[in-house]
Amino acid sequence: MPxxxxxxxxxxxxxxxxxxxxxxxIIPARFLKATTREGFGDNLFxxxxxDKSGNPKKDFVLNxxxxxxxxxxxxxxxxxxxxxEHAAWAIAGYGFKAVVSSFFADIFxxxxxxxxxxxxxxxxxxxxxxxxxxxxxxxxKVEIDLENQKITLxxxxxxxxFDINPYKKKCMLNGFDDxxxxxxxxxxxxxxxxxxx
Amino acid sequence: MAGKTLxxxxxxxxxxxxxxxxxxxxxxxxxxxxxxxxxxxxxGLRDRGIQVRKPEKTVATADHNIPTLxxxxxxxxxxxxxxxxxLALNCEEFGVPLYGLNHKWNGxxxxxxxxxxxxxxxxxxxxxxxxxxxxxxFGSIAFGIGTSEVEMVLATQTLLQxxxxxxxxxxxxxxxxxxxSKDIVLYIISQIGTGGATxxxxxxxxxxxxxxxxxxxxxxxxxxxxMGARGGMIAPDETTFEYIKGREFAxxxxxxxxxxxxxxxxxxxxxxxxxxxxxxxxxDIEPMITYGTNPGMGIGISKSIPTFxxxxxxxxxxxxxxxxxxxFEPGDAMIGKKVDYVFIGSCTxxxxxxxxxxxxxxxxxxxxxxxxxxxxxxxxxxxAQAEEEGIRQILEEAxxxxxxxxxxACLAMNDDKIPEGNYAVSTSNRNFEGRQGPGARTMLASPLxxxxxxxxxKITDPRDFL
Ligand code: SF4
Numbered sequence: 001m002p003x004x005x006x007x008x009x010x011x012x013x014x015x016x017x018x019x020x021x022x023x024x025x026i027i028p029a030r031f032l033k034a035t036t037r038e039g040f041g042d043n044l045f046x047x048x049x050x051d052k053s054g055n056p057k058k059d060f061v062l063n064x065x066x067x068x069x070x071x072x073x074x075x076x077x078x079x080x081x082x083x084x085e086h087a088a089w090a091i092a093g094y095g096f097k098a099v100v101s102s103f104f105a106d107i108f109x110x111x112x113x114x115x116x117x118x119x120x121x122x123x124x125x126x127x128x129x130x131x132x133x134x135x136x137x138x139x140x141k142v143e144i145d146l147e148n149q150k151i152t153l154x155x156x157x158x159x160x161x162f163d164i165n166p167y168k169k170k171c172m173l174n175g176f177d178d179x180x181x182x183x184x185x186x187x188x189x190x191x192x193x194x195x196x197x
Numbered sequence: 198m199a200g201k202t203l204x205x206x207x208x209x210x211x212x213x214x215x216x217x218x219x220x221x222x223x224x225x226x227x228x229x230x231x232x233x234x235x236x237x238x239x240x241g242l243r244d245r246g247i248q249v250r251k252p253e254k255t256v257a258t259a260d261h262n263i264p265t266l267x268x269x270x271x272x273x274x275x276x277x278x279x280x281x282x283x284l285a286l287n288c289e290e291f292g293v294p295l296y297g298l299n300h301k302w303n304g305x306x307x308x309x310x311x312x313x314x315x316x317x318x319x320x321x322x323x324x325x326x327x328x329x330x331x332x333x334x335f336g337s338i339a340f341g342i343g344t345s346e347v348e349m350v351l352a353t354q355t356l357l358q359x360x361x362x363x364x365x366x367x368x369x370x371x372x373x374x375x376x377x378s379k380d381i382v383l384y385i386i387s388q389i390g391t392g393g394a395t396x397x398x399x400x401x402x403x404x405x406x407x408x409x410x411x412x413x414x415x416x417x418x419x420x421x422x423x424m425g426a427r428g429g430m431i432a433p434d435e436t437t438f439e440y441i442k443g444r445e446f447a448x449x450x451x452x453x454x455x456x457x458x459x460x461x462x463x464x465x466x467x468x469x470x471x472x473x474x475x476x477x478x479x480x481d482i483e484p485m486i487t488y489g490t491n492p493g494m495g496i497g498i499s500k501s502i503p504t505f506x507x508x509x510x511x512x513x514x515x516x517x518x519x520x521x522x523x524x525f526e527p528g529d530a531m532i533g534k535k536v537d538y539v540f541i542g543s544c545t546x547x548x549x550x551x552x553x554x555x556x557x558x559x560x561x562x563x564x565x566x567x568x569x570x571x572x573x574x575x576x577x578x579x580x581a582q583a584e585e586e587g588i589r590q591i592l593e594e595a596x597x598x599x600x601x602x603x604x605x606a607c608l609a610m611n612d613d614k615i616p617e618g619n620y621a622v623s624t625s626n627r628n629f630e631g632r633q634g635p636g637a638r639t640m641l642a643s644p645l646x647x648x649x650x651x652x653x654x655k656i657t658d659p660r661d662f663l
Contacts (some may be wrong), residue, residue, distance in 0.1 A: 019515040020391055020491050024629040029608040033262060033276035035236035035283050047631045052617075075515070077392040080425065080491075081629060082608075083327040084234065085343035103392055106361075106427050107327060111343035124511075165359060167219025178345070182222065182353040183247070185214065189355055192213040192224060 003116035005175040009097050010143045010154065012069035014061055015134045016045075021074055022081035023108065027090040029082075040086050041093025062094075066138045070097040073130050073142075077101075078119075079108025085115070092117045098144050100151065102127040113168050114178065120144055120151055126160045129153065146172060200466025203432050204363050204398050207338045207463070211321045213355055220357040226320040228350045229306045230257040230293065232284040233610070234325030238348035239287040250354045252292040256315065259284055259297050260305045262610045265573050265600035268298055277611065291351070302445075304576020304602045307331035307544035311415065312578050314444025318433035318460040323350055327422045328544050328626065334414035335441070336433035336463050338398070341422065361427045362396055362472040365465075367403035370479035375660040377554070378413035379546060379624065379643035381405065382420040383485035385477065387495040395425030397473065400465065405479035406431060411440040412550040419545045420626050423492040432464035484659055486531050487628045487641040489519040494628075496531065498646060498658050504528045522630050523638050524618075531640075531656050538621035539570040539651040540633070541644055543607035546624035547575030549582050551644045556588045558648035558662070564596035565654030571613060572597055573605040597651070609634045622650045 031043040048060045056063040072091060078101040079087060088111040091099060098118040112119045122130070133140045133153055141154040146169065152159035170176065182189075201209070213222040235257070242249065249255060262277045272278035281298060288295035296302040302309055307328050310316040318336035323329060325347040332339035342356065350356055368381060386393070399421050406414065414431050421429025438457050441447045448456045483497035494516075496502065504527045508516045520527060525534075541547070541555050552574060564570060572592060574580040580602055583589055589599050606613040607625040609632065615621045617636030624647050628639035642650070645659035652662075 017514070018518065019512060022491065022627075022629045024608075024627065024632050028631050028635070029261075029610045030635075032233050032610060033274075033280050035280055036240065037237050047635055052635070076511075077395075077425070080391055081327065081627060083325060083341035083343055085237075085325075085345060088343070103395070105392070105425060106395060107341055107343060110346065114343060114345035165219055167216050167357075178357050179241075179245070179349050179352055181216075182349060182355055182357065183245075185222065186353065189213055189222070189224070189353060193354075196210075196224070 003114070003171070003175050003177055006097065006116060006118050006146050006172045008143065008145050008147070009070060010141055011071050012139060012141055013071040013073045013130070013134050014067045014069055015131055016061060016072065016074045017131050019075035020077045020080055023079055023084050023087040024081055026079070026087040027084065032084060032086050037089050039093065040090035041095065044090040044094045070095060071142055071144070072096045072099045073127070073134065074099060074101045076103040076124065076127070078104050080105040083107045085111040088112045088115045088117055100127070100130065113172065116172065116175070118144065118146065118172060120162050122151060122160050122162060126158070129158065200469040202363050202465040202469040202471060203336060203400055203430060203463055204338060205469070207319055207321065208360060216357065220359045222355045223321060223358045224355050225323050225350050226254060227315060227322045228255045229310060229322070229324035229329070230255060230347065231261055231306050231324070231326065232259045232280050233261045234344050235347055236280065236283050236287065237344050238351055239291065241348040242291065242351055245352070247352055249291040249293060249351045252294070254354060255293045255351065257284060257288050257293050257295040258303055258306050258309055261604045261608065263298055263603045264611050265603045265605045265613055268601045274611070301577055304578065305544045305547060305604055307419065308548060308575030308579065311335065311411070312444070312576060314441050314447035317441060317456070318437060319463055323356065328419050330421045330426070330428040331415050331419040331544055333418040333421070333428050333430035334411060335437055336430060336460065338428065338430065340428035361398045363400065364394055364397040364473040364475070365400045365402055365471040367474070367476045368401070368405040368479050369403040369476070370405055372405055372479045373483065375484050375645055375663050376482050377643045377645060378409055378416040380482055380485045382417045383487065383492065383495045383641060384482045386420065386424045386493050387485065388477070389424055389475070391423060391491050391493040392425040394421065397426050399426040399429045401429060401431050407434065410550060411436060412548045415548070416545055420492065423626060433460045484643060484646050486646060486656065488523065488525060488531060489516070490522055490628055490630050492626065492628060492641060494519060495641065498531055498656070500531070502527055502529045502531065532658060534656045535620060536568065536622050536650050536655055537619040538615050539568055539647050540573070540606045540621055540623040540625065541647055542571065542573030542575065542605050543625035544575060545626045546644050547573060547579065549579050551624065552579065552583050552588050553586070555644045555648045556591045558645060558659070559595040559597065559652060560591050562595055562652050564651055567654045568651050570597050570651050571606055572599045574599065574602045576602050606633050608632060609637070615639070622647050622656065
């Protein structure tokens with residue numbers, strides 16, 4: 001499946017200043033019974049977002065109209081735990097295009113990139129600055145420029161550069177998908193199989 | 198040239214090619230599939246109009262979303278039934294072998310792979326499940342993948358992967374009384390944190406590891422993901438070969454000898470360099486228990502929960518949230534805390550040795566009245582063996598009931614949910630908020646600690662009984 005292209009994004013942010021947000025929090029297991037990729041956004045952060053009877057909890061940020069935007073800003077070690085890609089589907093399904101944190105769990109990072117959701121890893125200090133800026137003014141915008149691997153607090157900074165694997169960057173910029181790439185080299189895979197069987 | 202690590206030997210042998218400036222194309226020897234993370238991947242194949250490249254290198258089981266009672270009857274929950282049926286339909290359409298519900302080889306994916314002899318040293322193994330790291334106990338590269346990657350492997354039998362860094366964790370010396378492999382791994386995670394090994398593939402080594410059985414080694418590799426590692430592994434040795442020999446899919450005859458010869462070449466060379474090395478002393482480890490909402494929040498059972506001041510400033514907010522969720526006070530002792538549920542099972546501690554250890558402990562004793570205990574074997578084979586060895590009977594005499602195999606309360610996708618606000622001592626691997634049911638409060642521990650707790654009805658040091 002082709003993924004959405006990601007070139008540059010300017011948006012307000014939704015802050016979740018909690019560390020070690022694991023994929024069970026992002027999407028609890030009882031919502032994993034679906035057999036398609038759609039609809040997970042409705043249950044993003046379900047146990048923080050809704051009470052037992054399914055009513056929105058006022059104190060959770062997704063229910064607070066002050067905050068909105070396409071960038072999720074989260075505490076360090078985001079996406080640890082289960083490998084469920086449903087976590088990335090839930091975040092992307094909700095409408096986020098990028099997640100900013102000072103540290104991401106490995107599998108979550110891969111899953112996001114495979115779904116056109118950009119994980120942007122910044123320094124602890126920069127993350128702290130983002131949280132403070134957003135808290136002070138929820139209308140604060142952040143620009144993520146993938147081409148130049150740069151994230152900037154608008155309008156005048158500060159900014160920081162971030163790392164991304166050059167191959168993954170190319171995929172994100174062009175909306176390419178890994179499977180297409182691998183299917184294209186199936187001859188090479190076959191040759192390898194013959195040599196190693 | 199410096200020698201190679203176990204990891205590098207296997208990795209290098211499986212690289213088909215390398216993307217310029219990008220990841221490697223890694224060939225996958227074995228792909229395990231289950232009902233929860235595969236339907237969207239099969240749908241992807243259908244959309245592209247392609248087949249599973251190597252159905253014979255793929256094997257499927259239903260485990261995450263199945264009931265652990267009345268498995269012979271149709272699944273009650275409509276969505277679960279649909280998902281489990283979907284797996285059967287997909288496997289049939291794409292020619293993938295399935296050990297579905299009620300099949301004699303059905304069970305938790307990370308339990309059946311080893312017990313059937315599918316998991317072998319030197320292999321690359323993946324599954325859409327983070328605890329695939331379990332299979333690393335055999336000296337294989339095994340790790341969890343997401344659903345897009347499941348599709349990738351189904352379609353091409355390869356995976357695009359960046360080579361992780363390597364770490365070796367040595368645990369030397371003798372384990373104390375009542376201290377088992379679950380305690381070793383909870384201890385390591387408590388020391389390095391849930392992100393302590395992120396970006397690394399970890400090899401566990403040292404005399405304390407060498408002395409462990411295969412099942413105990415699996416418990417350690419299983420939880421390597423809980424320290425953030427891409428996977429964990431242990432060099433194969435005589436214990437490994439002994440375990441595999443004679444199993445259903447183990448090589449036989451001359452092929453066996455040849456395989457063992459190859460496997461003997463796998464352990465890390467003496468001069469191999471790791472990107473990072475850590476050393477722990479086995480004698481520092483006591484039975485462990487977690488008090489918080491991630492597996493890194495663990496302490497020796499005789500210790501008290503840290504006070505607020507002892508927590509690093511940057512994690513204080515997380516600590517506070519965790520204490521609120523668990524309804525614990527910083528500085529509280531763990532021993533004596535009230536418990537409502539005890540769960541024995543999961544791919545961490547749902548194997549026959551775990552049931553044996555639990556049964557040996559509770560034999561001739563009685564379950565405490567305030568405890569609801571769920572004892573869930575990891576597979577049908579474990580269940581059958583427990584029956585054969587008289588374990589079921591010992592359990593029943595002590596007031597425990599053994600359920601049917603599955604993931605069960607480890608992730609509470611089925612009906613096995615710990616009720617809100619209740620405390621569970623669990624032999625599984627994750628104590629996240631809501632992991633065992635909305636509002637459930639989980640304390641991770643070994644089967645021995647779980648047994649001691651089930652008998653007294655409160656958190657109990659198993660050494661009190663030994
Ligand atoms: S037992 Fe738990 S951790 Fe293991 S595969 Fe099942 S859900 Fe995952």
